[in-house]
Amino acid sequence: MNRNDFLKIITGATAAIPFLSFGRKNNSSIIEPVSIATWRFGVKTTARAMDLIKEGASALDATEAGVKICEADPNERSVGLGGRPDRDGKVTLDACCMDHLGNIGSVAAVEDIVHVSSLARAVMERTPHVMLVGDGARQFAIEMGFDITNLMVPDSENEWNKWLEKSEYNPHVNVENHDTIGQISLDRKGHLAGFCTTSGMGFKMRGRVGDSPIIGAGLYVDGDIGAATATGHGEEVIRVVGSYRVVAEMARGLSPQIACEEAVRKIHQFFIRRNASMKDTQIGFIAINKKGDVGGFSMRPGFQYAVNKLGKEPQLIDANSLLS
Ligand code: SD4
DSSP: OOHHHHHHHHHGGGGGSOGGGGOOEETTEEOOOEEEEESTTHHHHHHHHHHHHHTTOOHHHHHHHHHHHHHHOTTOTTSSTTOOOOTTSOOOEEEEEEETTOOEEEEEEEOSOSOHHHHHHHHHHHSSOSEEEHHHHHHHHHHTTOOOOOOOOHHHHHHHHHHHHHOOOOOOOOSSSOOOEEEEEEOTTSOEEEEEEEOOSTTOOTTOOOSTTSBTTTEEEETTTEEEEEEEOHHHHHHTTHHHHHHHHHHTTOOHHHHHHHHHHHHHHHTGGGOGGGTTOOEEEEEEETTSOEEEEESSTTOEEEEEETTSOOEEEEOEESOO
């Protein structure tokens, strides 16, 4: 089966439905519902989100349902169940969410909980706070009725044991060890929302937190402008408040594509070009604007993102990159 066949099977009937029948006039522009997500697994997570959006679900509900597929899959080795452990052998997860009204929720360094995306949403909806971390987040999850699950799968444990043989601390995200899922969607009402969920850098220092659960860095949504999310080397994304930067560029009138390019360029100019040890670092952004236009761009080749629009063939796009 080639990739096109695979994508056709995944979307099934949705592909036959003309998107215009779902379009809606708003400020004299057609809204084109869409869900986009980082990396190859985004094909199935965006398909799930679009099936729900087609039925009238909110971008928030649909996107959460999408990323949960990835969190539950033990074969996805950098998100949820089966994520790579830290260097002490503990799998710790980070996640956040944001909706079009500016509601936010986030959890970091959480152990034993598969669906940290839903936990971030519970922080958003069930507490007066925006972020819980570590044991406190785990305790809150138990109070909210989340299941306790051992997140370490045999493949991750084997990899960790192998890593221990040398215990070489190499906190880099390059083209080989990546795969956070950031997913953002625009629903039929024209509302935007997004989630970002990850186990972070493999074999990271205990307590290390990257960009993914940091609102503005790993994810940002402005209901009047657009949404963006990030993958790759979290420290570099945090340094430039990456996802917020992409949305701020869209607020200046730039397309999602050019806005992503500007954010990657900024990271390069600001830090990477002056630091030789960063030479193979990977970073990628994806974005949607309020109309449903999309974009994606990365520091290096190899970044892919899925785009799924109602009534259109889903696409897995090889992002253009700043460096070769
Ligand atoms: C982090 N941004 O923890 C995450 C890792 C990642 O693709 O996205 N990998 O820094």
